[in-house]
Amino acid sequence: MTRDKKPLAGKRIVMTRAVEQAPAFFQGLSDAGASVVLFPCIEFVPPVDFRQLDFALERLAEFDWLAFTSQNAVRFFRSRQRDLNSARSISAARGPKVAALGAATAEVAVREGLAPDFVAAEARSGPEFVAAFAPLARGKKVLLPQSDQAGDRIGAALAESGAQVTSVVAYRTCMPESPDGAVLSSIRRDGADMIFFGSPSAFRNFVQIVGRVAAKELAGNSGIGAIGPTTAGAIREAGFTVDFESSRPVTDEVISGMAEYFAEKGRMKAHR
Numbered sequence: 001m002t003r004d005k006k007p008l009a010g011k012r013i014v015m016t017r018a019v020e021q022a023p024a025f026f027q028g029l030s031d032a033g034a035s036v037v038l039f040p041c042i043e044f045v046p047p048v049d050f051r052q053l054d055f056a057l058e059r060l061a062e063f064d065w066l067a068f069t070s071q072n073a074v075r076f077f078r079s080r081q082r083d084l085n086s087a088r089s090i091s092a093a094r095g096p097k098v099a100a101l102g103a104a105t106a107e108v109a110v111r112e113g114l115a116p117d118f119v120a121a122e123a124r125s126g127p128e129f130v131a132a133f134a135p136l137a138r139g140k141k142v143l144l145p146q147s148d149q150a151g152d153r154i155g156a157a158l159a160e161s162g163a164q165v166t167s168v169v170a171y172r173t174c175m176p177e178s179p180d181g182a183v184l185s186s187i188r189r190d191g192a193d194m195i196f197f198g199s200p201s202a203f204r205n206f207v208q209i210v211g212r213v214a215a216k217e218l219a220g221n222s223g224i225g226a227i228g229p230t231t232a233g234a235i236r237e238a239g240f241t242v243d244f245e246s247s248r249p250v251t252d253e254v255i256s257g258m259a260e261y262f263a264e265k266g267r268m269k270a271h272r
Helices: 023-031 051-058 071-083 102-111 126-137 153-160 181-190 200-210 212-221 229-237 251-270
Strands: 012-015 035-038 043-045 065-068 097-101 118-120 141-147 164-174 194-197 223-226
Touching (some): 023 251, 035 181, 051 141, 102 118, 118 126, 141 153, 194 200, 200 229, 223 229, 223 251
Parallel strands (some): 012 035, 012 194, 065 097, 065 141, 097 118
Protein backbone atom coordinates (compact mmCIF):
# COMPACT_ATOMS: atom_id res chain seq x y z
CA MET A 1 0.00 0.00 0.00
CA THR A 2 1.41 3.40 -0.99
CA ARG A 3 1.72 6.34 1.36
CA ASP A 4 -1.31 7.93 -0.37
CA LYS A 5 -3.31 4.92 0.69
CA LYS A 6 -1.88 5.17 4.21
CA PRO A 7 -2.86 8.77 5.03
CA LEU A 8 -2.05 8.36 8.73
CA ALA A 9 1.42 6.91 8.17
CA GLY A 10 3.80 8.11 10.85
CA LYS A 11 1.01 9.38 13.10
CA ARG A 12 0.82 8.19 16.69
CA ILE A 13 -2.80 7.99 17.88
CA VAL A 14 -3.75 7.29 21.48
CA MET A 15 -6.99 5.33 21.57
CA THR A 16 -8.83 5.62 24.88
CA ARG A 17 -11.27 2.78 24.30
CA ALA A 18 -10.49 -0.94 24.43
CA VAL A 19 -10.00 -2.69 21.10
CA GLU A 20 -12.92 -5.05 21.69
CA GLN A 21 -15.23 -2.04 22.04
CA ALA A 22 -14.19 -0.55 18.68
CA PRO A 23 -12.49 -3.24 16.57
CA ALA A 24 -13.37 -1.66 13.23
CA PHE A 25 -11.96 1.69 14.31
CA PHE A 26 -8.74 0.12 15.59
CA GLN A 27 -8.31 -1.86 12.37
CA GLY A 28 -9.11 1.18 10.26
CA LEU A 29 -6.47 3.28 12.01
CA SER A 30 -3.90 0.52 11.57
CA ASP A 31 -4.77 0.04 7.90
CA ALA A 32 -4.38 3.80 7.38
CA GLY A 33 -0.83 3.53 8.69
CA ALA A 34 -1.27 4.96 12.18
CA SER A 35 0.73 3.73 15.15
CA VAL A 36 -2.06 3.04 17.64
CA VAL A 37 -1.34 3.33 21.36
CA LEU A 38 -3.98 1.58 23.44
CA PHE A 39 -4.81 3.29 26.71
CA PRO A 40 -8.39 2.28 27.62
CA CYS A 41 -9.94 4.82 29.98
CA ILE A 42 -13.38 3.29 29.98
CA GLU A 43 -15.02 -0.09 30.28
CA PHE A 44 -18.60 -1.27 30.05
CA VAL A 45 -20.08 -3.82 32.42
CA PRO A 46 -23.55 -5.16 33.25
CA PRO A 47 -25.77 -3.41 35.82
CA VAL A 48 -25.39 -4.31 39.47
CA ASP A 49 -29.16 -4.71 39.69
CA PHE A 50 -31.07 -6.17 36.72
CA ARG A 51 -34.54 -5.78 38.16
CA GLN A 52 -35.41 -2.62 36.25
CA LEU A 53 -34.24 -4.04 32.93
CA ASP A 54 -35.79 -7.46 33.55
CA PHE A 55 -39.15 -5.89 34.41
CA ALA A 56 -39.11 -4.07 31.06
CA LEU A 57 -38.07 -7.22 29.18
CA GLU A 58 -40.97 -9.14 30.67
CA ARG A 59 -43.32 -6.49 29.27
CA LEU A 60 -41.56 -5.85 25.99
CA ALA A 61 -44.69 -6.46 23.93
CA GLU A 62 -46.35 -3.50 25.66
CA PHE A 63 -43.95 -1.01 24.04
CA ASP A 64 -44.37 0.52 20.59
CA TRP A 65 -40.70 1.44 20.15
CA LEU A 66 -37.35 0.21 21.42
CA ALA A 67 -34.89 3.11 21.08
CA PHE A 68 -31.12 2.56 21.03
CA THR A 69 -28.77 5.53 21.27
CA SER A 70 -25.50 3.58 21.50
CA GLN A 71 -23.94 0.36 20.30
CA ASN A 72 -23.40 -0.80 23.88
CA ALA A 73 -27.08 -0.38 24.68
CA VAL A 74 -27.85 -2.85 21.89
CA ARG A 75 -25.20 -5.35 22.98
CA PHE A 76 -26.09 -5.38 26.67
CA PHE A 77 -29.83 -5.37 26.05
CA ARG A 78 -29.53 -8.37 23.75
CA SER A 79 -27.12 -10.12 26.10
CA ARG A 80 -29.59 -9.89 28.95
CA GLN A 81 -32.33 -11.23 26.72
CA ARG A 82 -30.17 -14.24 25.98
CA ASP A 83 -29.38 -14.74 29.65
CA LEU A 84 -33.11 -14.85 30.33
CA ASN A 85 -33.71 -17.15 27.34
CA SER A 86 -36.08 -14.55 25.97
CA ALA A 87 -34.21 -13.39 22.89
CA ARG A 88 -37.26 -13.49 20.70
CA SER A 89 -37.27 -11.63 17.41
CA ILE A 90 -38.23 -8.02 17.98
CA SER A 91 -39.64 -8.00 14.47
CA ALA A 92 -42.40 -10.37 15.52
CA ALA A 93 -45.90 -9.02 15.08
CA ARG A 94 -46.37 -8.17 18.75
CA GLY A 95 -42.88 -6.79 19.33
CA PRO A 96 -41.88 -3.12 19.36
CA LYS A 97 -40.32 -1.36 16.41
CA VAL A 98 -36.63 -0.46 16.71
CA ALA A 99 -35.07 2.99 16.40
CA ALA A 100 -31.32 3.67 16.30
CA LEU A 101 -29.11 6.73 16.63
CA GLY A 102 -26.63 6.70 13.77
CA ALA A 103 -25.41 4.16 11.26
CA ALA A 104 -22.95 2.49 13.64
CA THR A 105 -25.63 1.71 16.23
CA ALA A 106 -27.95 0.52 13.47
CA GLU A 107 -25.24 -1.81 12.14
CA VAL A 108 -24.80 -3.44 15.55
CA ALA A 109 -28.57 -3.73 15.91
CA VAL A 110 -28.75 -5.60 12.62
CA ARG A 111 -25.98 -7.98 13.70
CA GLU A 112 -27.85 -8.61 16.95
CA GLY A 113 -31.05 -9.48 15.13
CA LEU A 114 -32.76 -6.15 15.85
CA ALA A 115 -32.98 -4.65 12.38
CA PRO A 116 -34.10 -1.02 12.87
CA ASP A 117 -37.37 0.30 11.52
CA PHE A 118 -36.01 3.82 11.86
CA VAL A 119 -32.42 5.10 11.76
CA ALA A 120 -31.52 8.70 12.55
CA ALA A 121 -28.61 8.32 10.15
CA GLU A 122 -27.37 11.90 10.34
CA ALA A 123 -27.78 12.26 14.11
CA ARG A 124 -24.54 12.71 16.05
CA SER A 125 -26.00 13.44 19.48
CA GLY A 126 -29.00 12.84 21.71
CA PRO A 127 -30.76 16.11 20.77
CA GLU A 128 -30.35 15.37 17.07
CA PHE A 129 -31.77 11.89 17.58
CA VAL A 130 -34.75 13.29 19.48
CA ALA A 131 -35.43 15.84 16.74
CA ALA A 132 -35.50 13.09 14.11
CA PHE A 133 -37.34 10.44 16.12
CA ALA A 134 -39.86 12.55 18.05
CA PRO A 135 -42.54 12.66 15.30
CA LEU A 136 -42.66 8.85 15.27
CA ALA A 137 -42.56 8.55 19.06
CA ARG A 138 -45.34 11.02 19.80
CA GLY A 139 -48.16 9.25 21.64
CA LYS A 140 -46.21 5.97 21.69
CA LYS A 141 -44.67 3.89 24.47
CA VAL A 142 -40.89 3.95 24.11
CA LEU A 143 -38.36 1.75 25.93
CA LEU A 144 -34.97 3.47 26.20
CA PRO A 145 -32.10 1.18 27.38
CA GLN A 146 -29.00 3.19 28.22
CA SER A 147 -25.90 3.63 30.39
CA ASP A 148 -26.08 4.40 34.08
CA GLN A 149 -24.32 7.68 33.23
CA ALA A 150 -26.58 8.70 30.36
CA GLY A 151 -28.82 10.94 32.44
CA ASP A 152 -32.41 11.69 31.53
CA ARG A 153 -32.00 14.30 28.79
CA ILE A 154 -33.02 12.08 25.89
CA GLY A 155 -35.91 10.48 27.78
CA ALA A 156 -37.12 13.85 29.04
CA ALA A 157 -36.92 15.41 25.58
CA LEU A 158 -38.89 12.54 24.04
CA ALA A 159 -41.46 12.83 26.84
CA GLU A 160 -41.81 16.55 26.13
CA SER A 161 -42.58 15.66 22.52
CA GLY A 162 -45.47 13.46 23.67
CA ALA A 163 -43.88 10.02 24.01
CA GLN A 164 -44.40 7.77 27.03
CA VAL A 165 -40.80 6.90 27.87
CA THR A 166 -39.45 4.17 30.12
CA SER A 167 -35.69 4.55 30.64
CA VAL A 168 -33.77 1.55 31.99
CA VAL A 169 -30.11 0.98 32.81
CA ALA A 170 -28.77 -1.71 30.45
CA TYR A 171 -25.09 -1.32 31.36
CA ARG A 172 -22.63 0.62 33.48
CA THR A 173 -19.84 2.87 32.25
CA CYS A 174 -16.79 2.54 34.52
CA MET A 175 -13.16 3.48 34.84
CA PRO A 176 -10.75 0.55 34.39
CA GLU A 177 -9.59 -0.81 37.73
CA SER A 178 -5.92 -0.90 36.72
CA PRO A 179 -4.91 1.61 34.01
CA ASP A 180 -1.72 0.56 32.24
CA GLY A 181 1.07 2.54 33.90
CA ALA A 182 3.67 1.52 31.32
CA VAL A 183 1.53 2.85 28.47
CA LEU A 184 0.86 6.07 30.35
CA SER A 185 4.59 6.51 30.89
CA SER A 186 5.21 6.04 27.17
CA ILE A 187 2.56 8.66 26.33
CA ARG A 188 4.16 11.11 28.73
CA ARG A 189 7.63 10.34 27.38
CA ASP A 190 6.96 10.10 23.64
CA GLY A 191 3.79 12.16 23.27
CA ALA A 192 1.29 11.60 20.48
CA ASP A 193 -0.08 13.28 17.40
CA MET A 194 -3.62 12.87 18.72
CA ILE A 195 -5.39 11.59 21.80
CA PHE A 196 -8.81 10.45 20.61
CA PHE A 197 -11.93 10.27 22.76
CA GLY A 198 -15.09 8.38 21.85
CA SER A 199 -17.23 9.58 24.78
CA PRO A 200 -17.35 12.22 27.53
CA SER A 201 -16.77 9.45 30.09
CA ALA A 202 -13.52 8.40 28.43
CA PHE A 203 -12.29 11.98 28.54
CA ARG A 204 -13.27 12.52 32.17
CA ASN A 205 -11.61 9.27 33.19
CA PHE A 206 -8.46 10.18 31.26
CA VAL A 207 -8.18 13.46 33.15
CA GLN A 208 -8.78 11.69 36.45
CA ILE A 209 -6.18 9.00 35.71
CA VAL A 210 -3.53 11.35 34.38
CA GLY A 211 -4.26 14.36 36.57
CA ARG A 212 -5.57 17.69 35.30
CA VAL A 213 -2.19 19.45 35.12
CA ALA A 214 -0.57 16.56 33.25
CA ALA A 215 -3.63 16.21 31.00
CA LYS A 216 -3.38 19.90 30.09
CA GLU A 217 0.29 19.48 29.26
CA LEU A 218 -0.38 16.42 27.11
CA ALA A 219 -3.25 18.21 25.37
CA GLY A 220 -0.95 21.12 24.58
CA ASN A 221 1.67 18.85 23.06
CA SER A 222 -0.77 16.53 21.27
CA GLY A 223 -3.98 17.14 19.38
CA ILE A 224 -7.23 16.16 21.05
CA GLY A 225 -9.80 14.41 18.88
CA ALA A 226 -13.50 13.85 19.56
CA ILE A 227 -15.92 11.49 17.88
CA GLY A 228 -18.77 14.00 17.80
CA PRO A 229 -20.38 17.11 19.30
CA THR A 230 -21.40 15.57 22.63
CA THR A 231 -17.85 14.46 23.40
CA ALA A 232 -16.36 17.65 21.99
CA GLY A 233 -18.71 19.73 24.12
CA ALA A 234 -17.72 17.90 27.30
CA ILE A 235 -14.03 18.42 26.51
CA ARG A 236 -14.51 22.14 25.89
CA GLU A 237 -16.63 22.56 29.01
CA ALA A 238 -13.70 21.15 30.99
CA GLY A 239 -11.48 23.92 29.61
CA PHE A 240 -9.62 21.89 26.99
CA THR A 241 -9.25 22.62 23.27
CA VAL A 242 -10.68 20.20 20.71
CA ASP A 243 -8.35 20.08 17.71
CA PHE A 244 -10.36 17.59 15.65
CA GLU A 245 -14.06 16.73 15.71
CA SER A 246 -15.43 14.07 13.41
CA SER A 247 -18.35 15.05 11.22
CA ARG A 248 -20.01 11.68 11.88
CA PRO A 249 -19.16 8.75 14.19
CA VAL A 250 -18.52 6.36 11.30
CA THR A 251 -15.11 4.69 11.10
CA ASP A 252 -14.28 5.64 7.49
CA GLU A 253 -15.38 9.23 8.01
CA VAL A 254 -13.48 9.59 11.29
CA ILE A 255 -10.29 8.33 9.66
CA SER A 256 -10.67 10.44 6.51
CA GLY A 257 -11.38 13.44 8.73
CA MET A 258 -8.23 12.76 10.74
CA ALA A 259 -6.23 12.47 7.52
CA GLU A 260 -7.51 15.85 6.32
CA TYR A 261 -6.80 17.39 9.73
CA PHE A 262 -3.17 16.25 9.63
CA ALA A 263 -2.80 17.27 5.98
CA GLU A 264 -4.08 20.76 6.74
CA LYS A 265 -1.83 20.97 9.77
CA GLY A 266 1.11 20.05 7.55
CA ARG A 267 0.14 22.70 4.97
CA MET A 268 -0.05 25.36 7.69
CA LYS A 269 3.42 24.43 8.96
CA ALA A 270 4.80 24.59 5.43
CA HIS A 271 3.54 28.17 4.97
CA ARG A 272 5.06 29.50 8.19
